Amino acid sequence: MALIVQRTPPLRSLGDMPVDRFLRDYWQSTPCLLRQVFPDFEPELDPQDIAGLACEELAEARLVSGRYPEHDWRLRHGPFGESDLLELPESDWTLLVQDVEKHYPPLTGILEAFGFLPTWRIDDLMSSVAAPGGSVGPHVDQYDVFLLQASGRRRWSISRNFDPERVTGCELDVLQRFDAETHWDLEPGDVLYLPPGVAHHGVALDLCMTWSIGLRAPSQADLLIALGEWLAEHGEEGERYTDPRLGTSPRPGEIDGAARDRFSALLGDAVNGPAISDEFLGRFLSTYRLAHAPAAPDTPLAAPAVASALQTGALLHRNPWTRLAWTPHRGAARLYAAGECIECRTADAERLCAGACWRLEGAADPELTDLVTRLVNRGHLILEMPDATD
Structure with missing residues (x-):
């Protein structure tokens, strides 16, 4: 007996660019506009579908309004009521919904198309519906992302050299100042690739929808927290702090440089030693950023x-x-x-x-x-x- 996989085959080229060339010349290094990766693209969900999903209890939805450089940003979290969305103005708002492919599984095929990357790296499909002028402000992401224009048009402005100062007192992580180095207008089927650490600002030119394919990129803090929980759960505390050949400490209460170095070595031994096991990584990466746990059926099957x-x-x-x-x-x-x-x-x-x-x-x-x-x-x-x- 064999299970025959039914899936969307991974892309061999991104528009006119072979995948091998993309991985060699652009992956994790250089922004890249890829025209017509999905020719004649027609999205399976329209903006009304996304609006309906944003009203569901389990959906992670956000509504952003505001403009740059006015910085009059406002952020609201879902689930939303139908009246919240019907009362939106004609411009300057963006509705975002995470994990759309989990609520509508046929969209998994979009993620499978990017299977030329390690599949455990692929996170989710986020849908962004925006009225003309809609934006979430200029910002920087710390993970790779493919931005597929699903409908309408959006202008993306890119900058690799930017002032990192953020707007103070703002719920959004928006850059205070943004001077674009490049502008690209995307139409349905076009894809913009952005590596981590590149400032970007997308503004809807008309009512449009953008689908973001994000890649998992755990931080050191994510990994250390998970590792600590793993070690505690499995009763593997590892080595403890030691300080042989200790000299006198003339200043009470001081944590001196030698102690700091010993703690750094202790932490390094944990991270670089057997604690980072295959099993730890498998469990961690198969749950990282997972919003909901799968539920078992009421009646088990034999x-x-x-x-x-x-x-x-x-x-x-x-x-x-x-x-x-x-x-x-x-x-x-x-x-x-x-x-x-x-x-x-x-x-x-x-x-x-x-x-x-x-x-x-x-x-x-x-x-x-x-x-x-x-x-x-x-x-x-x-x-x-x-x-x-x-």
């Missing part, structure tokens, strides 16, 4: 029922709120599903991480059936039963 369903045409879908990753382990694999760790065969881990939908081909395989059953009963995979009328 392995024979799962095998029968697959053999009679059921499709297997990844729960949109589950992230999958794997690491090699003793000639096989450890599969990580939203923080859970399951040992399995390498081929099975690869297939399950390769897409978000599968069908069965061939005879039953007890080992794969048991793996799929466990993932179904934990809520990480969902069985879609065949339509009885087909």
Whole structure:
């Protein structure tokens, strides 16, 4: 038995640019405008769909109004009521919704198109709907992002050399001053790539929608917090502070440079030693920035029922709120599903991480059936039963 992945194949070129050249010349270094990466692009969701999603309880939505250089910014958080959105003015606002592909799984195909990157790096699809003049202000992100123009037109202004001063007393992380070095107008199907640390300012030229494909980039603080929690949970405190060959301390209460250096070495030993295990990374990266945990079904299924369903045409879908990753382990694999760790065969881990939908081909395989059953009963995979009328 094998699971056949049904997915959008990774892009081989970004418009006229081969992926290999993009990775060599632009990735994590240089902003890049990529024309017609998705020719004749027609979004599966329109601005009204995104507005409806922004009213849902589980959606992470924000509404930004204001202009640059006036800096009259206002930020509101959802969920919103229908009246909140109907009363918006004709210009100068932006509605943003995170994790859109988790609420509407068919959009996973957009993320799969960027599968030429490590799949564990791909975070989510954020939708931005903006009225003419709409913006979130000039700002800097600390992660890579692909900005796909889904509908309408947006002007992006870019600067690699900028004054880092932020607007004080503002809920948004907006630059006080911004002098653009480059301007690009994007139309549907165009993609703008921005590496970390580049100042950018997008302004809607008409009612438009931009889809952002963000890449996960944990900070040192993220990693250290998670590592500390991991060590505490597993009872692995590691080495403790020591100070052999200690001299007299003439000033009471002073934490001197030698102590600081010893603490730095202790922390370095933890980070660079065996604490950063494959299992820690797998669990951490499969949960990092995950807004909701997948819910298990009310009624567990037995392995024979799962095998029968697959053999009679059921499709297997990844729960949109589950992230999958794997690491090699003793000639096989450890599969990580939203923080859970399951040992399995390498081929099975690869297939399950390769897409978000599968069908069965061939005879039953007890080992794969048991793996799929466990993932179904934990809520990480969902069985879609065949339509009885087909």
